[in-house]
Amino acid sequence: MDITPWLKALEDSGVATTIRNSSYLFPSLEAVHVMALGLMLGTITVVDLRLLGLASRARSAERVSDEVLKWTWAAFALVALTGFTMFTTNARVYAHNTAFLIKLALLAAAGVNMLTFHLTAARSMHHWDRKAAPPIGKAAAALSLVLWVGVVFAGRVVGFTTTGQQAKEQAPPPTTIDYDDFLTGGASSGPPAAPAPPPAK
């Protein structure tokens, strides 16, 4: 299935166009994205270190995760929202960017890892509430830290490899043959290129 028309529709949406035409909206989205990801990753680390038994060992594992994870989810919602909004401004370029695809794959892996943890070690949490998690829980916590570090690196590379790039516009097939245009070399055919997103690194 070719999703290019969907991506193009996202780029042509009012929100995406407004952001592209503004000099401060895109950087503001990036800033909120970094703030929220800081809170998300910081709180994930608190829980992962508790599971590994490396920090907060004296505290109930259940209490630490209950207290912290609701903020993790709130922050994740903000990260996802700002991330998706930035994606719409140049969707076809991001969708073909290797670093972006690696980032999505790592995110998916982090999701599967979290789900596995909840279906296994988390079920017996009351047994190890005052100790480190059992091996499978520790493995999930360590993997979680590794995957999120990977997400951050891939995310930063996305900025370096997509900035200022534009998707190649495909000229629509001519409905009628315009001989005048043909004689001038077809210089007037094809839609105008979309304005580039604000340059930055």
Next chain:
Amino acid sequence: MHSFATWLYASAPSVLIRNQEVWIIPTIQSIHILGIATAVGSAFMIAMRVAGWMGADQTLLQTQRRYGPWLAGALWLLLATGLLLVLAEPPRELDAVSFWMKMALVALMAVVASTFQRSVRRHDERWETTLLRRPAVRWAALSTFVVWAAIIFLGRFIAYDQIWNRLFPGIKG
């Protein structure tokens, strides 16, 4: 400052970093972001404890002992990676209005955090019995989020510093 930035740009260490593989600057920036996450996470846990929204099973001193060293360590990591980024691209940072506003707020927060840490270590009884009950103290804790947010915002805007000239023509000389 501009002539200093130009001189630093041409200096041997700066050239050395820039002439590395292309991934060196994104890598330093990524480590800088991981430092931000650690600093934001620990500052959040301490501030939420002071505000009374989290960690009531721990005393403030216990909370401080758990997260204070991580906050301090993260700030040192941010300083180290930040210095490398300045060294790699001096005009990008040193000629940026956002950079200097950010540094002013970072200096403020470094003083606030270290004063707070020392005070909790020395007067933990007083914090526990009276200070934590004061609404003003709780509000002060929550207001630190605004300053951390402003620091992150200004940090990202170093790359887009020309917008300050649109808001305040002539500010960038």
